[in-house]
Amino acid sequence: MQALDGLKIVEFGGYAAGPHIGKMLANFGALVVHVESFARPDGFRLQYPPYKDGKPDINGSGCFAFYNDSKFGVTVDVKNPEGLRLAKRLTDWSDIVIENMRPGVMARLGLGYDALKRSNPDLIMLSTCNMGQTGPRADTPGFGSQLTALAGMCGLTGERDGPPMLLYGPYIDFIASTLGAAAVLAALEKRSRTGQGSYLDVSQYECGLMFLAGPLLEYHTSGKLAERSGNDDPQAAPHGAWPCRDGGWLALSCWCDAEFARLCGAIGMPALAADLSLATLAGRRSRKEVVDEAISNWSKQHDAKEAAETLQSAGIHAHPVNDMADLFTDTQLAARRQWRRRPHPVLGNHAYCMPAFELPEMPGEVTLAAPLLGAHNDKVFREYLGLTEAEYTQAQAAGAFA
Amino acid sequence: MLQGVKVLDCTERLGWLAGRLLADMGAEVLRIEAPDTDVSTSDWRALNVNKHLLRVDCASHPAELDRLAGGADILIATPHPGHDASRLYDFARLSRLNPRLIVTAITPFGLAGPKAQWLASDIELMAAGGAMSLAGEPDGKPLRVSAPQSYAWAGAQAAVGALTALAARHRTGRGQLVDVSAQAAVITALAHAPTFADILSVTPQRAGSYMTGRSVTGAKFRVFWPCRDGHINFILYGGVAGRRTNEQLVAWMREGGFDLGPLAAIDWTKFDPTRATQAEVDAMEAKMALFFHSLAKREFLEGAHRREMLGYPVSTVADIATDPQLQARGFWHDLPAPGGRIERQCGAFVVVDGARPPLADPMQQAERSPAFGRRA
Numbered sequence: 001m002q003a004l005d006g007l008k009i010v011e012f013g014g015y016a017a018g019p020h021i022g023k024m025l026a027n028f029g030a031l032v033v034h035v036e037s038f039a040r041p042d043g044f045r046l047q048y049p050p051y052k053d054g055k056p057d058i059n060g061s062g063c064f065a066f067y068n069d070s071k072f073g074v075t076v077d078v079k080n081p082e083g084l085r086l087a088k089r090l091t092d093w094s095d096i097v098i099e100n101m102r103p104g105v106m107a108r109l110g111l112g113y114d115a116l117k118r119s120n121p122d123l124i125m126l127s128t129c130n131m132g133q134t135g136p137r138a139d140t141p142g143f144g145s146q147l148t149a150l151a152g153m154c155g156l157t158g159e160r161d162g163p164p165m166l167l168y169g170p171y172i173d174f175i176a177s178t179l180g181a182a183a184v185l186a187a188l189e190k191r192s193r194t195g196q197g198s199y200l201d202v203s204q205y206e207c208g209l210m211f212l213a214g215p216l217l218e219y220h221t222s223g224k225l226a227e228r229s230g231n232d233d234p235q236a237a238p239h240g241a242w243p244c245r246d247g248g249w250l251a252l253s254c255w256c257d258a259e260f261a262r263l264c265g266a267i268g269m270p271a272l273a274a275d276l277s278l279a280t281l282a283g284r285r286s287r288k289e290v291v292d293e294a295i296s297n298w299s300k301q302h303d304a305k306e307a308a309e310t311l312q313s314a315g316i317h318a319h320p321v322n323d324m325a326d327l328f329t330d331t332q333l334a335a336r337r338q339w340r341r342r343p344h345p346v347l348g349n350h351a352y353c354m355p356a357f358e359l360p361e362m363p364g365e366v367t368l369a370a371p372l373l374g375a376h377n378d379k380v381f382r383e384y385l386g387l388t389e390a391e392y393t394q395a396q397a398a399g400a401f402a
Numbered sequence: 403m404l405q406g407v408k409v410l411d412c413t414e415r416l417g418w419l420a421g422r423l424l425a426d427m428g429a430e431v432l433r434i435e436a437p438d439t440d441v442s443t444s445d446w447r448a449l450n451v452n453k454h455l456l457r458v459d460c461a462s463h464p465a466e467l468d469r470l471a472g473g474a475d476i477l478i479a480t481p482h483p484g485h486d487a488s489r490l491y492d493f494a495r496l497s498r499l500n501p502r503l504i505v506t507a508i509t510p511f512g513l514a515g516p517k518a519q520w521l522a523s524d525i526e527l528m529a530a531g532g533a534m535s536l537a538g539e540p541d542g543k544p545l546r547v548s549a550p551q552s553y554a555w556a557g558a559q560a561a562v563g564a565l566t567a568l569a570a571r572h573r574t575g576r577g578q579l580v581d582v583s584a585q586a587a588v589i590t591a592l593a594h595a596p597t598f599a600d601i602l603s604v605t606p607q608r609a610g611s612y613m614t615g616r617s618v619t620g621a622k623f624r625v626f627w628p629c630r631d632g633h634i635n636f637i638l639y640g641g642v643a644g645r646r647t648n649e650q651l652v653a654w655m656r657e658g659g660f661d662l663g664p665l666a667a668i669d670w671t672k673f674d675p676t677r678a679t680q681a682e683v684d685a686m687e688a689k690m691a692l693f694f695h696s697l698a699k700r701e702f703l704e705g706a707h708r709r710e711m712l713g714y715p716v717s718t719v720a721d722i723a724t725d726p727q728l729q730a731r732g733f734w735h736d737l738p739a740p741g742g743r744i745e746r747q748c749g750a751f752v753v754v755d756g757a758r759p760p761l762a763d764p765m766q767q768a769e770r771s772p773a774f775g776r777r778a
Contacts, residue, residue, distance in 0.1 A: 003570035016593065028566050047641075048594070050601045062597035132753065135730040137707050141643070142714065149635035150703075150714035152722055154626070156548045157537055158611070163626045164633050164716045165545060166609035168536035169593025178558040178590060179423065183403075183752045185565035186427040190403035192572055198403065201753035206733055209722065210419065211554040213748045214445035219719040220734075220746035221444060226719050229548045231525060239525060241534060241544050249544050251529035312520050319526040321544045323535040324599035324606050327589065330530070335515035338586055339600075351600045356556070356586035357563030358512075361578045362570055 002029025003362045007188070010094040011035060011071075012078075012087075012111065014042030016144065016170055017128050017204060018100030019067040020177035021184065024355045026070035027364040033090060033380055034068055034371065037077045038402050041373055042068075052347050058373055060346040065370035069342070069352040073371025074380050075401050078109050082398035089385050091116045095191075096184050097125045102141060103133045113199045122197040124187040128180055132203030144170020144204065151208035152215075158228045165228075175211055176204035237284035238263070238291045241321055248304030249321035252295070252311060259316055260284065266314040267298035340366040377401050403754060404429035407568070410474040411453060412460065412467070412491065415550075416584060417480045417508040418449035419557025420564065424476070425452040426750035426759060432456055432470065449557075451737065451747050452761045461487050471496050471503060475577075476564050478506045483518040493579040504567040504577040508560045512583035522584070527552035531588020536595060539610040555591060556584035613637055621680040624687050626716060627694040633716040634694050634702050638686065640675045643712055648673060650709040655693045663689040735761045 007030040011022045014036065022032040036042050044064035052060045076090070077083035088111070091097050097116060099106050106112050106127070113125045127133055130142040148154055148171045149164065157165040180202050187198040209216060215226035231240035231251075238260070239253040254260040257279055264273035272294055277283045284291055299307055304320035311318035322330055328339060328351065336358065339351040352366045381387045387395070395401065407429040411421035425431040433453035435441060441455070460467040467490055471477055477496065481488035489495065493505045507513055510522035511530070520526075528534045528546040538545035563580035571577060589596070598604045612622040626633045639647060648670045655662060664685045694702070699715035706713050715721065723746075728734065732749065739745040750759040 003566045005573075007569070024562060025566075050598050050604070052601065054602065062601040063594040066594045066597050131727055132731055134753075135727045137727045140707050141710065142712060146635045146637070146712060146714045149626075149633075149716045150722075152717050152719060153547055153551075154635065155633070155716045155718055157545055159545075162539075163611040163628075164635075165537050165539075165611055166613075166625060167533070167547070167591070168595055168606070168609050171591055171593070174590045174593070175554075175558065178555075178562060179751050182423055182558070182561040182565055183427065183754075185562065185569055186403040186424075187754075188569055189407065189565065190405075190428075193406065199755050201756075202751070203731065203753075206728070206731070206748075207751050209728075209733075209748050210423070210751050211551055212549055212719065212722075213419075213422075213448035214443075215549050216719050216722060216748060217448040217745065218444035219723055221743075226549055231543070231546055232548075233525070236523065241525070241529065243543075249529075249534075251525045251534065251544075253523050253525050255523065315521070317521040317523050317526050319520070319522060319530045321529040321534045322532045324532060324592070324596050325603075326535075327532050327596055328599060332511050332515045332517040332520075332530075332583075332585065336512050336583060336586060338589070347601060351596070353589060353596065354586075355562065356559040356584075356590060357506075357566075357580050357582045359563070359567060359570075359578055359580055 001362060002365070003359055004029040007031065007096070008094045009033070009096045009098060010090050011098045012106065013098070013100035015044055015100070015173070016067055017173040017177055018098050020174060021098050021126070021180045022071060023067050023069060024178070024181050025184070027355055027366065028359070028362070031384075032071040033094075033376075034071045034073050035076050035087065035090070036073065036373060037075050037083075038373065039077060045373065057346055062347060062350065065344060065347060065350070066353065068370040070365070070367045071371060072376035072380050073374060074377050075374035077399060077402045078111065080399050080402065082395050083400040083402070084110060086381065086395055086400050087111060088116070088119070091123065092120045093385055094120070095124060095188070097123060098128075098180070098184070099126070100128045103127070103129055103138050117197060122191055122195060124184055124191060124197050124200070126180055126184050126200040126202060128176055128202040128204060130204055132206060133201045144173035147204060148172045148208070151205055152212050153208065156212075156226060156228050159230045160228060172204055172208040176202055176207040179207045179210065235281070237281055237288065238295060240292070242292075242295050242299040244299050244304040244307055245301055246303040250299050250304045250307045250318060251321055252316060252318040254316065257281070262314050263311070263316050266311055266316060267295060269294050269298070342366055342369040344369040345372060374401060403427045406430070407476065408432070408474045410434065410470050410477045412477065412479040413508065414480045415445070416510070416553050417478055417557055417560060418446075419554045420478050420506065420508065420560035421453055422449050422451070423558065423561040423751065424564065426761070427752070428759060429476075430454070434458060434460060434467075434470075447745065448747060451764065460490060464490055468499055472500050474500070474503060476504045476506060476568065478508065478560060478564065480508050483509060483513055497577065500577070502571065502575065502577045504564055504571065504580060506560050506564045506580040506582065508556050508582040508584065510584050512586070513581045524550035524552045527584045527588055530585040531591070532596070533588050533591050536592065536606060536608055538608045540608050542608070544608065551591070552584050552588050555587035556582055559587040559590065621678050621683045623675065623683060627691060629694050629702065629715070630696065630698045632699050632718065634697070634699065634713065635716055636694065636713040638675055638683070639712065640673060644673070644675070645670045647711040647713065650711045651690070654705060654709065655689070658693065658696070660693045661689060665689055732758050737761060737764055739764070
């Protein structure tokens with residue numbers, strides 16, 4: 001038995017912000033149907049690599065697969081009257097509808113919350129977009145990687161005197177999807193208690209700000225402006241990343257004077273521990289170069305993993321800077337079964353990522369590889385929605401699954 | 403939405419956001435702090451607002467924790483695996499006291515495994531979860547975001563985990579353990595970067611401040627542009643989205659009397675950034691740089707919105723604090739604070755049925771301790 005067995009979710013939209021919500025819930029047992037069409041497949045299928053052997057293929061995007069495992073994939077042309085009728089049958093059948101179109105698009109299609117709840121009164125619906133459904137800039141189209149700049153994270157990454165930095169992808173989308181998953185589960189709790197559905201308006205921008213709530217309050221209270229500061233931290237010194245012999249990097253930090261003394265012992269620099277000018281946090285911060293150089297001299301003689309193990313044995317905060325390949329060999333992630341390999345018809349045997357929480361009594365699972373486009377039309381509409389042979393054939397002939 | 407759900411929040415910094423998210427959705431959250439803990443920092447106040455505060459040293463008064471756990475639905479803690487003091491939060495023990503209790507344990511690496519007892523703060527977690535390997539200049543050192551992020555990733559995943567267990571309890575009548583790894587939570591932030599290593603055996607490198615990997619010629623595209631009062635994030639995209647944006651940029655520059663250089667002759671319906679050479683990109687960007695340099699961040703934000711262009715300014719917290727979009731949506735909540743001050747807090751992250759759930763007034767919170775925290 002899984003925690004969310006019996007919960008039915010239908011997704012309209014694509015890319016990351018909507019589908020990642022359904023993916024997490026699917027890993028814990030929800031039955032999730034991802035709706036696309038041949039005319040408008042999920043943008044991750046064709047616009048984002050990696051593809052198997054580097055060759056673009058509508059069914060071979062690793063990026064799409066990463067956010068759509070454990071789901072059923074259907075194609076419904078909602079601009080076709082018969083397709084729209086099927087889309088409504090899907091939403092009538094579901095407990096939760098998740099969409100990440102631009103504001104107003106679902107309503108124009110006839111799939112807005114007000115329309116859907118007429119035939120499914122206790123429906124929970126979540127809409128997620130850049131700015132939220134209301135406000136002067138509600139209609140702003142946007143990519144998550146750029147929204148991460150508007151929400152402050154890019155400006156807070158980089159050296160003090162250097163430019164802002166990218167955080168690789170649409171960082172903020174995943175804040176909003178994680179918080180969105182919490183919101184639909186809270187709405188489910190409300191429905192269990194009151195019998196009422198909910199409409200959830202999630203602004204990806206606002207969700208992102210929850211991750212900077214402290215610096216924002218600090219500004220409102222004192223006027224102090226949070227700024228990028230490399231890898232420094234006001235409460236720890238040393239605090240940063242140092243190069244290692246194997247080309248890797250070692251992150252480490254010392255949060256009290258005693259931890260610094262242990263570090264000096266572990267890296268064979270007792271003279272530093274005896275240096276009174278470095279005995280306090282303020283002293284170490286003001287003579288950062290001296291401490292940095294001593295650590296660097298030591299780290300360059302060791303591989304990152306070995307260095308981290310040595311320091312952890314001495315009671316010091318330390319970890320190698322894992323790159324993407326390292327994540328697949330990290331012993332701790334392996335012990336938690338963070339990655340689950342499943343055979344995919346195009347991508348072959350490849351890895352899916354589990355959410356960061358586990359329920360040992362009702363474990364999460366990757367139940368299915370990501371769906372090929374329209375792979376489950378037959379199963380979803382016949383088996384789950386109960387279309388008769390005649391109804392299914394008629395819908396097909398009318399172009400509903402195009 | 404979570405009215406009537408009682409949460410006991412015994413977390414250290416690593417877990418603060420979890421209880422805040424549950425509180426913002428209506429749960430009654432009792433925040434446990436030792437009598438001498440400093441609750442005046444901005445981080446503490448921002449992430450513990452909307453909770454009831456109870457000062458008790460659980461290590462010295464374990465019976466008090468047990469009494470409170472007996473009346474709670476969800477307990478959130480940040481135990482230190484292997485430490486005696488953390489036995490207080492042992493699921494088997496707490497479950498005997500209250501079989502309906504959901505125990506959410508947030509730790510750096512998870513409750514079990516070879517690194518379960520490793521020490522990690524934000525920088526080690528951002529390193530362990532892969533985020534630092536993707537941030538910073540490609541030939542420079544790996545960087546973290548200067549404000550801690552891994553704790554928030556862990557807290558957010560913990561909220562989802564706790565509510566997943568709560569949904570299951572409706573069917574089983576029993577609580578269960580939720581084991582959250584902050585290292586794994588950081589992986590959520592990486593987008594699909596791990597798939598390149600898995601599927602193509604290619605290890606994505608740090609992105610720096612340029613967009614690379616889009617051109618067959620190896621050309622890199624500027625992402626961050628100096629402007630009058632900071633930086634703007636703007637990228638020369640191709641495709642339908644890029645076409646509209648690029649056309650509007652040229653129109654905007656033309657209206658301002660800026661020299662368009664090579665931009666004037668480009669047919670944006672045919673522009674393909676994947677084929678552009680570095681020399682071509684540099685020539686276009688030289689003209690764009692002069693235009694962006696003339697703008698203020700807010701001017702770009704408003705102009706780009708009006709023209710339906712992709713791109714945003716690089717905000718500071720000051721820019722965010724005055725953004726009209728957030729004000730129009732009632733995102734900020736002003737609450738009375740000690741000393742007669744007003745604290746402007748981030749409001750609840752979700753708008754439910756057209757209304758943002760309000761944050762509770764901390765003054766009233768102090769006077770009215772929650773039912774399950776009241777002494778017998």
